[in-house]
Amino acid sequence: MPMFSTIWRRLKIYPNQFWFVTALMMLAWLFFSLIWSYLLLYISQRLNQSLSAVAWLMTLNAIVGMGASFLGGAIADRFGRKGVLVFSLLITGVGWFFYRSAGTMPVFALLMVITGATTPLYRLTADAMVADIVPVEHRLDAYSILRMGNNLGVAIGPVLGGLLISVSYFVTFTVMGIGLAVIGLLALVLIRESRKHGAADASPVKTKGGYGVILKDTLFMRVLGAYTLNRICTSILWMMLAVYTSQNYGIPESRYGFIPTTNAIMVILLQLLITHKVNRYRPQAAMSAGALIYAVSIFSVAFGSGFWWFWVCMVGATIGEMILVPTTTTFTSRLAPPEMRARYMSLYTLTWSIGTGLGPLLAGFASDLIAPRVMWYTAGLAGFAAFVIFFRIARIKTGPAELLVEATADSA
Numbered sequence: 001m002p003m004f005s006t007i008w009r010r011l012k013i014y015p016n017q018f019w020f021v022t023a024l025m026m027l028a029w030l031f032f033s034l035i036w037s038y039l040l041l042y043i044s045q046r047l048n049q050s051l052s053a054v055a056w057l058m059t060l061n062a063i064v065g066m067g068a069s070f071l072g073g074a075i076a077d078r079f080g081r082k083g084v085l086v087f088s089l090l091i092t093g094v095g096w097f098f099y100r101s102a103g104t105m106p107v108f109a110l111l112m113v114i115t116g117a118t119t120p121l122y123r124l125t126a127d128a129m130v131a132d133i134v135p136v137e138h139r140l141d142a143y144s145i146l147r148m149g150n151n152l153g154v155a156i157g158p159v160l161g162g163l164l165i166s167v168s169y170f171v172t173f174t175v176m177g178i179g180l181a182v183i184g185l186l187a188l189v190l191i192r193e194s195r196k197h198g199a200a201d202a203s204p205v206k207t208k209g210g211y212g213v214i215l216k217d218t219l220f221m222r223v224l225g226a227y228t229l230n231r232i233c234t235s236i237l238w239m240m241l242a243v244y245t246s247q248n249y250g251i252p253e254s255r256y257g258f259i260p261t262t263n264a265i266m267v268i269l270l271q272l273l274i275t276h277k278v279n280r281y282r283p284q285a286a287m288s289a290g291a292l293i294y295a296v297s298i299f300s301v302a303f304g305s306g307f308w309w310f311w312v313c314m315v316g317a318t319i320g321e322m323i324l325v326p327t328t329t330t331f332t333s334r335l336a337p338p339e340m341r342a343r344y345m346s347l348y349t350l351t352w353s354i355g356t357g358l359g360p361l362l363a364g365f366a367s368d369l370i371a372p373r374v375m376w377y378t379a380g381l382a383g384f385a386a387f388v389i390f391f392r393i394a395r396i397k398t399g400p401a402e403l404l405v406e407a408t409a410d411s412a
Contacts, residue, residue: 021129047105069120069353076195085129091114094177100169141272196338210343220347230291245307291387293319302377328348
């Protein structure tokens with residue numbers, strides 16, 4: 001088919017460094033997802049405390065990650081990407097390795113601080129490296145491929161994690177810690193520094209400076225605000241749907257598992273096809289469409305009562321995800337000047353932490369104070385607000401946004 005021939009030709013243009021980064025990030029996500037879904041359950045059992053009594057550890061993890069992202073982005077821009085990438089992977093591996101011997105709340109809190117501080121660093125650094133080594137006209141496909149690899153890791157990780165946990169948590173943490181450390185060593189050997197001083201770039205922003213300069217980039221701040229609202233919406237789907245379907249409709253975990261698995265399979269099989277279509281449109285319009293599909297799909301959860309309804313909502317949300325996420329990543333990389341890419345990506349990465357921290361909290365209040373169904377009204381409200389901001393961005397006809405349209409349109 002002509003479409004598949006076009007996709008194959010596009011895959012052949014990427015340098016080896018891009019494929020190394022993609023493979024290492026896929027493995028990093030695989031090892032990370034071995035235990036993440038079961039971590040609070042493990043800690044609560046280990047300490048003989050309720051889930052609610054240890055849930056604050058996740059908040060601690062997110063807060064530390066936000067602070068580390070600011071610092072890590074600045075360091076990666078100042079001294080280079082590779083050092084931050086290797087350091088964060090090695091220290092993350094050490095942190096997870098020592099979970100196997102943790103037995104008190106202070107120790108678990110310390111390990112949450114360590115892994116919370118280092119995990120966002122290798123992710124934002126990978127995004128910055130892709131922007132460094134891939135020409136702007138090919139970045140949308142590149143970030144789509146990176147996401148496919150990440151989702152493949154997320155799809156495989158929990159399955160392997162379940163098998164390892166059936167042996168013991170001790171073995172699982174050992175494998176996870178050693179695995180991430182080995183990825184760090186592979187990065188040391190295989191990855192070359194991608195940051196180049198004075199590299200030419202088509203970015204419309206040419207000013208050097210710290211985070212204060214970025215905060216004055218009004219277009220980026222609008223995108224960041226819209227994407228944060230979207231992350232709040234989607235975090236409710238990912239963190240509350242399993243509990244909602246189990247408690248209200250009796251859908252067991254074994255059957256519910258097919259719903260998130262559908263997301264991973266769709267991204268792996270369809271992301272490049274969706275990206276090929278999205279490439280034909282202005283990125284601002286694509287972000288608006290993706291946000292709207294996301295919002296409608298997650299809002300619709302409120303009106304269903306069976307497995308297949310929730311499955312269809314996940315399918316719709318996944319389509320929105322495949323349109324929105326790589327497009328916003330590419331858009332961010334285009335806005336960022338070469339000397340500030342890691343800092344732009346650090347702020348972009350923060351949206352995940354903010355969404356994860358606020359989304360379930362808002363959903364919990366809505367459910368407890370009014371009714372469980374209301375959490376999806378809350379999610380939908382955040383999602384539609386994100387769409388409105390993206391739509392307003394799409395209506396901008398002049399200035400930096402127009403430069404981005406022209407640069408991206410050349411690749412369609």
